[in-house]
Amino acid sequence: MSAPFDNRPGTRAPVTASGSSAIAAGGNVTQALSGAGSFALNIEKADLVFPEACPSAESVDCPPVLTGLPTRAALFVGRDDELDVLNGAPVTPGQASAHVLHGLGGIGKSTLAARWAAEYSRSHAPVWWITASSRAAIEDGLADLATALQPSLKKLLLPEQLGEWGRQWLATHTGWLLVLDNVMSPADVEPLLSRANTGRFLITSRLSTGWRGIAEPVPLGVLSREEAVDLFTRIRGEDPDAGELCEELGHLPLAVAQAAAYCHEADCPAREYLRDLAAHPAPMYAETEEGGDHERTIARIWHVTLDRLAQEPLTVRVLLILAWYASEGIPRTLLAPLGDPPTVRRALRRLAAHSMITLSGDTVTVHRLVQAVSRVEDDSDRHRLPEMIADARTTAMSTLARALPADDIEDPSTWPVMRALLPHVEALAGYAPPETDTPEMARLLTRTGGYMLGANPGFASRALALLQRAEADCVRMYGHESPETVRVRVKLASATRMLFDVGRARPVAEQVLADCLRILGTDHEVTISAQMNALKAAGLAGDRERALELAEEAHACCVRVLGDEAPRTFEARASVAMVVAETGDLARAKSMIDALLADCVRVLGEEHPETLSVRSIAAAFVRQAVFPTGPMDAMAKVVAAAESGADLVTALREVVEQLRGMEPVEMARATEEDVAAAERHLETCLRVLDDGHADTLAARMVLFQTYAATGDERYTERAVRLFTETFMALGEDHPMTGMVLGLFQALYTLAEEMSEGSGPVRTEDTD
Numbered sequence: 061m062s063a064p065f066d067n068r069p070g071t072r073a074p075v076t077a078s079g080s081s082a083i084a085a086g087g088n089v090t091q092a093l094s095g096a097g098s099f100a101l102n103i104e105k106a107d108l109v110f111p112e113a114c115p116s117a118e119s120v121d122c123p124p125v126l127t128g129l130p131t132r133a134a135l136f137v138g139r140d141d142e143l144d145v146l147n148g149a150p151v152t153p154g155q156a157s158a159h160v161l162h163g164l165g166g167i168g169k170s171t172l173a174a175r176w177a178a179e180y181s182r183s184h185a186p187v188w189w190i191t192a193s194s195r196a197a198i199e200d201g202l203a204d205l206a207t208a209l210q211p212s213l214k215k216l217l218l219p220e221q222l223g224e225w226g227r228q229w230l231a232t233h234t235g236w237l238l239v240l241d242n243v244m245s246p247a248d249v250e251p252l253l254s255r256a257n258t259g260r261f262l263i264t265s266r267l268s269t270g271w272r273g274i275a276e277p278v279p280l281g282v283l284s285r286e287e288a289v290d291l292f293t294r295i296r297g298e299d300p301d302a303g304e305l306c307e308e309l310g311h312l313p314l315a316v317a318q319a320a321a322y323c324h325e326a327d328c329p330a331r332e333y334l335r336d337l338a339a340h341p342a343p344m345y346a347e348t349e350e351g352g353d354h355e356r357t358i359a360r361i362w363h364v365t366l367d368r369l370a371q372e373p374l375t376v377r378v379l380l381i382l383a384w385y386a387s388e389g390i391p392r393t394l395l396a397p398l399g400d401p402p403t404v405r406r407a408l409r410r411l412a413a414h415s416m417i418t419l420s421g422d423t424v425t426v427h428r429l430v431q432a433v434s435r436v437e438d439d440s441d442r443h444r445l446p447e448m449i450a451d452a453r454t455t456a457m458s459t460l461a462r463a464l465p466a467d468d469i470e471d472p473s474t475w476p477v478m479r480a481l482l483p484h485v486e487a488l489a490g491y492a493p494p495e496t497d498t499p500e501m502a503r504l505l506t507r508t509g510g511y512m513l514g515a516n517p518g519f520a521s522r523a524l525a526l527l528q529r530a531e532a533d534c535v536r537m538y539g540h541e542s543p544e545t546v547r548v549r550v551k552l553a554s555a556t557r558m559l560f561d562v563g564r565a566r567p568v569a570e571q572v573l574a575d576c577l578r579i580l581g582t583d584h585e586v587t588i589s590a591q592m593n594a595l596k597a598a599g600l601a602g603d604r605e606r607a608l609e610l611a612e613e614a615h616a617c618c619v620r621v622l623g624d625e626a627p628r629t630f631e632a633r634a635s636v637a638m639v640v641a642e643t644g645d646l647a648r649a650k651s652m653i654d655a656l657l658a659d660c661v662r663v664l665g666e667e668h669p670e671t672l673s674v675r676s677i678a679a680a681f682v683r684q685a686v687f688p689t690g691p692m693d694a695m696a697k698v699v700a701a702a703e704s705g706a707d708l709v710t711a712l713r714e715v716v717e718q719l720r721g722m723e724p725v726e727m728a729r730a731t732e733e734d735v736a737a738a739e740r741h742l743e744t745c746l747r748v749l750d751d752g753h754a755d756t757l758a759a760r761m762v763l764f765q766t767y768a769a770t771g772d773e774r775y776t777e778r779a780v781r782l783f784t785e786t787f788m789a790l791g792e793d794h795p796m797t798g799m800v801l802g803l804f805q806a807l808y809t810l811a812e813e814m815s816e817g818s819g820p821v822r823t824e825d826t827d
Contacts, residue, residue: 114216117228120209122236126186128208129239133175135294135317138287139168145278146176146262156256160243160263160271163280164415164427165361166314169264170241172280177239177262184235192240192263195248202226202252205238227255234258244368246270266365269413282311282427292330295320301330308334310387310429315358322347341436358433359441365414366443374399375407376443379416380452381459382426383434384491386483390424394459394484435491453492460484461500469511472669472749478511479750489526497533505530506548513554516752520558527552541579547586550576554593562600569597573610583621588614588628595635604642611635625663627670630656634674646681653678667748669755675741676758680765682734730769738763760786 142161149157161169174189181187186208190201203222207214209229213222230236230252236259243249243265253261253274263275271277283291288306292299295317299305309315323333337344345359369375378398382390395404408424411417418425435453437446463481465474485508492501509527512519527548534545553572557565573594576587595610615632622628633656641649657678660671742763745756764782767775 114213115210117206117225118232120229122185122209122233124185125181126188126208127178127181128186128188128204129174129177129181130189131174132178133171135291136171136175137291137294138283139172139175139280142172142278142280143176149260149276154257156253156259156261158253158261158263158275159278160265160275161278161280162265162268162271162415164312164430165266165365166312166358166429167280167282167415168313169280171313173239173241173262173264177237180237180260184237187237187239189239189241192243192249194244198240198248198252199223201240205229227252230256230259236260237262240264243267246274250274266415267413268415283313283316285311287311288313288316291316292320296323296330299323299330301334305330305334308337310427312358312427312429314356314361315429318348318358341432342438345433345436358429359436359438362416362430362433363441363443365416369410369414369416370443372407372410374403375410377448377452377455378404378407379411379426379430380434380444380448381456382417382424383431384453384456384488385431385460386487387428387431388423388425388483389480390426390484391463391480392419392422392424394463397459397462398455450496453496454498456488457492457498457501457504460488461504464504464507469507470514475511475515475750478508478515482508482512485526486522489529494529494532497529499537502530502533502537502544505533506544506551509548509555510551513551513558514753515750517558517754517757518752520555524552524555524559527555541575543580543586546572546575546579550586550590550593553590553597557593557597557600566594566597566601566603569594583617585621585628588617588621588632591617592632592635595639599639599642604639608636608639608643611639625659627664627668630660630664630670630674634670634677638677641681650678650681653681667744669749672741672745672748673755673758676745676755676762679738679741679762680758729771730766732770734766735763735770735775738766757786 146159149159151157161172163169177187177189186205188201188205188208190198190205192198192201199220200223203219203226206217206222206226206229210225213225217225230238238259238261240249240252240261240263243263244267246265246267247270249261249263261275268277268279282288283306285303285306288309288311289302291313292302292306296302305319306316309319319330319333322328323330333344342359346357348357366376366379369379378395381395381398385394392408395408398404398407408417408419412419416426416430434444435449436444437449438444439446460481463477465477467474469475469478485504488501489505497505505526509523509530512523512526531545531548531552534542534548538544549572553565553569556568559565569590573587573590576584576590580587591610591614595607595614598604598607598610611632615629615636618626618629618632633652637649637652637656640652653674657671657674660668660674664671738759742756742759745753745759749756760782764779764786767779767782
């Protein structure tokens with residue numbers, strides 16, 4: 061076809077044709093034959109376009125301002141480090157810059173991308189946003205970019221041709237930014253990135269892997285506490301409980317923003333939101349602000365990811381099981397019973413690749429809000445059906461119970477494993493309703509509570525809670541007088557005593573001992589434990605006669621059941637010696653302890669826990685000429701007063717009176733060699749035992765006593781530091797901490813009274 065063609069309405073253009081079998085047409089042609097040996101055309105309508113309406117991509121310049129962003133993210137907090145990475149990215153000649161913001165759904169990837177892109181658009185163009193969840197979506201986005209750059213192309217080119225034109229434009233221009241939001245697979249964007257040798261790409265994706273050689277990863281974590289509260293406050297306003305709510309939501313930006321919007325619309329405080337979240341998690345996780353996207357609620361935000369992962373059912377099941385443990389430091393070995401190592405490892409890899417978990421060495425971390433949603437039943441969500449949640453909870457119990465060491469949990473060699481499992485046992489107990497407990501759960505609670513009592517007295521209150529639940533489980537499953545129930549009650553009695561509940565400890569200990577003798581008999585290890593606890597409770601109450609009787613019975617029972625040289629037998633011997641000392645026969649007690657220490661070293665070795673315990677007792681006896689029973693009786697009253705909240709000053713006055721009536725005793729001064737030996741002993745206890753173990757505390761007190769016995773001011777600073785470390789090891793919540801602090805306050809008051817007069821004020825003078 062040749063010659064000018066004018067397609068304006070009402071204008072008849074001249075029609076000419078030249079050449080063999082040429083065709084010329086004017087207006088509409090239904091059919092045209094080109095002649096013999098040629099072909100036929102069926103033409104209904106034809107338009108001719110000016111060449112400048114469809115220019116090459118290279119020849120088209122971008123308008124000064126061309127921005128296609130869905131939002132400018134006006135509500136934005138934090139992310140300074142990530143913004144610095146994007147702002148400071150180097151420019152490599154002949155290569156487009158590409159970064160991928162990756163992280164958990166709801167972490168704020170798109171918000172950060174929109175914020176940075178808006179700033180970038182101030183000095184660059186075009187800045188274009190493409191929702192890139194599929195290859196088709198990327199094609200549509202490129203077509204839209206081509207149309208924005210050259211509007212006339214929309215009627216001239218097919219969509220795939222528009223996308224190709226957009227690629228050509230990016231490859232031949234610079235200064236642009238293309239945001240590819242919510243990329244599901246690196247393979248979807250790699251062809252586009254490979255053709256660009258200028259400009260910048262900013263990608264957002266939940267995938268954390270597969271970006272090597274494609275884009276520079278920029279991982280996103282949750283907000284800090286301060287940033288999360290700031291975000292909440294900007295939406296809702298000031299609220300004193302905003303920090304606690306943000307903590308409960310794991311500082312996840314989407315969750316914080318939705319909670320703040322809900323509180324703003326409902327005009328409810330954060331405290332009320334927290335109560336509703338605890339009581340009605342399913343509807344609260346499904347809430348969004350009025351007019352918001354219900355597919356962007358916390359209950360739905362990870363649904364698409366789980367759909368992709370559900371191709372392999374174990375992957376989703378693993379996530380549901382992990383939801384019942386503490387959010388950090390979950391041992392990967394807990395999942396070993398779920399399948400062969402490659403299968404379980406693949407499930408973990410897939411979850412990590414989609415940012416649902418984080419793998420770090422031998423442990424797993426899960427965001428606490430992912431866990432919270434994964435524990436909530438939802439009949440409308442095929443990934444969280446009630447039977448799936450129940451299966452995950454039961455499996456979490458059984459796998460954790462199986463992970464317990466087979467050896468005696470009182471053996472320090474098992475404590476590293478128990479220490480790693482402890483937060484997950486407590487988390488599981490907090491999340492799982494007691495009525496769902498299985499026999500494995502009851503066993504798990506019992507053994508963990510026992511470990512806590514043995515490893516650290518500071519754990520006593522937490523152990524008590526676990527053991528009370530275990531007792532209820534055993535009563536429900538086995539009955540009130542079953543061996544399982546009695547075993548738990550012995551540990552409960554120990555916890556009560558360790559919490560210095562003097563009023564309850566002794567009657568509870570005696571009752572449990574009577575139950576053990578009746579149900580289990582005299583020669584049973586659990587009965588021995590009950591005897592040991594009862595004698596300590598009697599000693600705490602000041603009844604040394606009963607304590608000695610129980611100590612001798614326990615020792616005799618240990619010899620019959622365990623033999624002369626069992627660690628438990630040595631422990632019973634030490635108890636006998638301690639009670640003998642408390643009765644005032646210190647010489648005999650010293651002789652007993654010296655002989656026992658030699659036997660412990662010979663049989664168990666220098667660093668066995670029982671050897672360390674006996675060494676602490678021996679060291680405490682070294683410079684003690686007598687065990688003053690009068691002041692000791694008075695101190696028992698002080699302990700009782702501290703436990704009951706009675707007047708400590710009055711109780712301490714009695715101790716002072718007892719001390720004033722004693723004959724002066726010459727105490728041997730401690731030497732530098734004594735100090736060195738006590739310091740080595742404490743170092744060994746710290747290395748072998750837990751920092752808060754009772755014998756470690758005893759070793760600290762021995763060293764404190766040794767420092768004081770030197771009479772040398774050079775050790776004052778060390779003594780003060782040691783005293784502080786002792787109470788840090790106990791923890792501020794331990795009853796003994798509060799008791800001693802109250803004792804110090806009372807001593808200070810008493811010292812003031814004494815400084816004002818000639819001596820302590822007698823009790824009767826205070827009325």
